[in-house]
Amino acid sequence: MDTRVKIRDSVRGVIEFVLRRGHLDDRYMGKNRALEGTLAHQKLQASNATIYKNYEKEVKLEREFYIDNIVLNVEGRCDGIIFENDLVIIEEIKSTFKSLIFIEEEYNEIHWAQGKFYAYIYGEKNALSNISVRLSYYNIETNEVKSFDKVYELKELEEFVYNIINEYSKWVKLKGKLNKERDVSIKSLEFPFDTYRKGQRELALNCYKTIKQKSMLFAQAPTGIGKTISTIYPSIKALGEGKGKRIIYLTAKTITRTVAEEAFIKLKGKGLKCRNITLTSKEKICFKDKVKCNPDDCEYAVNYFGKANEVVFEVISKEKNISREIIEKYAREFKLCPFELSLDISVWCDAIICDYNYAFDPRVRLKRIFEADGSENIILIDESHNLVSRAREMFSAEIYKSKVLLVSRLVKGTVPTLYKSLYAINKELGNIRSEVQELEKNSIYNKEEYNELYRLLRVALKEGDEYLVRGVGTSAYEDVLDLYFDIRSFLSVAELYSEEYVTLVEVDKSEVRVKLFCVNPSKNLANVVRESYSTILFSATLTPLNYYIDLLGGNKDSYRMTLASPFKKENFEIYGYPLNMRYNQRAGNIESVCKLINKFINEISGNYMVFLPSYDYLNKVYEKYVELYGQKNTYLQGEMLNEEEREVFISRFRVESQITAFCVVGGIFSEGIDLPGKRLIGSIVVGVGFPRISKEGDIIKDYYKDKGFDYSYVYPGVNKVLQAAGRVIRTEEDRGRLLLIDDRYFNNKYRGLVPKEWEIKRY
Structure with missing residues (x-):
């Protein structure tokens, strides 16, 4: 042997x-x-x-x-x-x-x-x-x-x-030594808890079988099962048997990255020897006030490639849990860019915890991980319901006429060749605007590509390229650079243009927006997930499962599983009130909604979250509620909150407090936060979570024809509702209640979309 x-x-x-x-x-x-x-x-x-x-x-x-x-x-x-x-x-x-x-x-x-x-x-x-x-x-x-x-x-x-x-x-010698140590430790590695929770063993076993067969699994596993450890543990076991080369744990939120880090720490406490790294975005980890990666503006960029390899060697030799703090420590000591250092270290790690975009976004994808070596990746996609909208975003791009015009004015008279190319683009966008206006519309979309616009953008990219080399320090430099990357992004997405795309043009007075909109991201996602060794997509809310398989790169051969909640049904009381909350009726129901909220929260004292369908409606309901019942112990979610403000908002939910927080469904507080026990005893969801009516939403509706309305509005909406409801019961000891305000929860279609164990009582 x-x-x-x-x-x-x-x-x-x-x-x-x-x-x-x-x-x-x-x-x-x-x-x-x-x-x-x-x-x-x-x-x-x-x-x-x-x-x-x-x-x-x-x-x-x-x-x-x-x-x-x-x-x-x-x-x-x-x-x-x-x-x-x-x-x-x-x-x-x-x-x-x-x-x-x-x-x-x-x-x-x-x-x-x-x-x-x-x-x-x-x-x-x-x-x-x-x-x-x-x-x-x-x-x-x-x-x-x-x-x-x-x-x-x-x-x-x-x-x-x-x-x-x-x-x-x-x-190679270092990697060989570390791999041998890792594989020996994995052989004797046991599940890090004394017992499996209900459904946990089944999830772990299915993950292992999927990896073994180099396949793809879509798993809906409710809150409380322990999805993170149940996917990481079998992936580690598979890695130790030579199945794949590394684990990529993808997530959309900082808090779920922390949970993944904790899972690796737990396994290492049981004897696992491996190296995992968490990637932080360039904007967050940069030591400078403004991100400028060049030797003139940043001392951490000077001779980076001459110094980095030896530092990477030291980190890999000494460290095991390579967190943001560890990366920053070495980066400061050796004067190296922390972001670039983290990317260089990641190549040598057994597990990488990072955002979706490092795997899928064509503009920032880690080529060294996902292109040169993609077939060796075991990909774990947490909260994968979020990937649908994020993927559409990542595979789309847009150009604004106002931005082109601004930069052309800035370089006029100083950079004639660049000005000429931008002037031509501005003129072409004006022609496109005229086409829309002739139809007496504000927007159009079609399957056509504006090839002349592409050609002119390529010319501008070439001229911008030359300017950016010799124009450092000039007044227009930052604006040119910004537009340059917009154009590069637009042209890189243009290379992906296919039947899954439409070209959207929107006109507002003199403004023109041309967007290459990826309606169906499944093909682009499949290029990554099917090239991997194996891919596991999991979430508490993948309803209906076929919708997510269709949009996230799966096919008829993909494995699928749905697990029931591990919690006792009697611990979660669910009520529904049949109020007409369709868009054209909701404004007239504000006072009725306020009365229902007040009645529900006063039946059992404690902390509650109220989720409204939009910021506009949220503000109107809150204003009326305060008018009727006063502002005491109520809090309103702001539309733009930084991380510190979010933490302050969440910190108000204490065991002894009795507060009611008014939030927007699908927002930052309707998923990814953990308020166990009496920190949150109930939620009220108003409406069925429909995304805001938009041009893109209607394009999705038209694209999928018979399934269009469900794909663009119904299914994403239900997902938001399930996520909001999932904030209430977090552990086996939790007891809580939920009020759904909308008459649609009583029809067969919506009954079929909510969990089977939900018994909705008429309120």
Whole structure:
């Protein structure tokens, strides 16, 4: 039996890690880091297929290297292999917006290094004495190509590759040692509690089976089961058996990240040896007042790549629970950007706890984790009901005419080429506005793409790229940079445009908004979740299950399970009052709603939350309630609260207090907060949680046709109601009550959407 530790890594990952040098500098993102445009690769590959008789694209190459008792498997896909006469050419394609005039042969050492590494693997496997490497730069704007060729002897390539591997071996040895320790600890690791709660063992077992079969599971598991530990524990056990390489725990909220951290700490208390890291957003973890990642504005960016590797090595060697505090400690000590340091450390960790966007958002996705090595990820998606709206957001993008006009005015007379390109965009947006106005409408949406707008945006991106290099310190710099990233975002989403998208244009006087709206995010999500080793999506509210499977990248082969609440039904009393709360009736029912609220909270004294359908209606109901019953012991949720204000709001819910908090359903206090025992004894939900009527909502309704109204309004609404109701009963000892004010809770459709154990008594 082979007892050697096996480690897999990508060609790109090894090369970039070993050869990176210099400062951290996001000002030059467009100039110095070629954009890997999938469409550009495909165009050049298609062209090569017609030019060369013998041509292969996306060729998988891999090679094993033996380092002590470790087998390092380095793999990747080279963009193309050309067979011409007696010569084999390994082609590496890089796409860019930069003018090809400024790209010379030695433009980027790392690009050549990737090509040379692939050439060595192919040349050795096929016993070639020499082989050619071609580096082709494809200009996305002009479709021009500039190529450089170099012929290498296999011996020369071998020396180069082994120099890279030798430098990398220190890391491989450390990772091998840590993996061995981890796997030994996992073998004897037991569930960290004496007993399983009702439904908990079933959830853990199904998670393990799903991972073992490299499949996908949608699990609705109510509050109280212990979803976090029930998904992390089986994932850890699977990891110890060589199933997957790392666990990615995705969540939408800070509090659920904390619960995941605590689960790992609990398991380590039982003997687990592993490294987990929590990623904090750049804006939150940055040491400076304003995020400016460059050596002129931030001392933590200076020579970042020259210092980072040794610091990462130290962190991985010494630390186990790599929290925000740990990252900040090392970042301050060695003067390194804390955000970038956390990303570099994450590559070497067994588990990463982070926000959804690091996995799915095409603009900020962790390429080193989800593209180069995605097939080794065990993905756990907590509170996955939130992913539907977040995914639509992540895969959509928009451009505003006012912003383009502002920047064009700022650069007029000083940057003529950039001004000219922005003027052209502004004019094109004006033409689009005229099209809408001719129809005597304020908005239109269709399946059309504005290709001329795309072309002009690419020109502006190129001009902005040049300006951002030489215009540092000028008055317009920050505004240009902001618009530059808006345009980049818009064009990156344009590459994803498909049948699942529509183009929405909204006009308000002189303003024009063009939005590429992702109506159905399932295809884009599936590209990530189905590429993973296994994906588990779980939440207390995935009702109806088929709706979430349809929208979150699942299919008919995805596993699914629904668990009943572990709590006694008699501990949760549920009432319904049949008041007509449809939009056109709710304004006339404000006084009736206030009377019902007052009656309900006075029957049993304690702390209550009242959830209203919108901020506008919330304010009107609260104003009337205070007029009728006074303001004492009542609190109103503000529309824009920072973290400190949220904490103050929640801190008022004490065991001995008797307060009533008026909140909005679907807001920050209707999910993700934990108020056990007498800190919250009841909730009142007014309405059925319908999202605000919007153009996007109506587009979703039209897109899904017969299912449209349910998909855009009913199901998201019910989910909000279930989340709000879930704040009341948090433990087996809790007792609580719920009042639902809306006559729709008494019809068969809504009865079928709420939990089976709910017995709604007429109030």
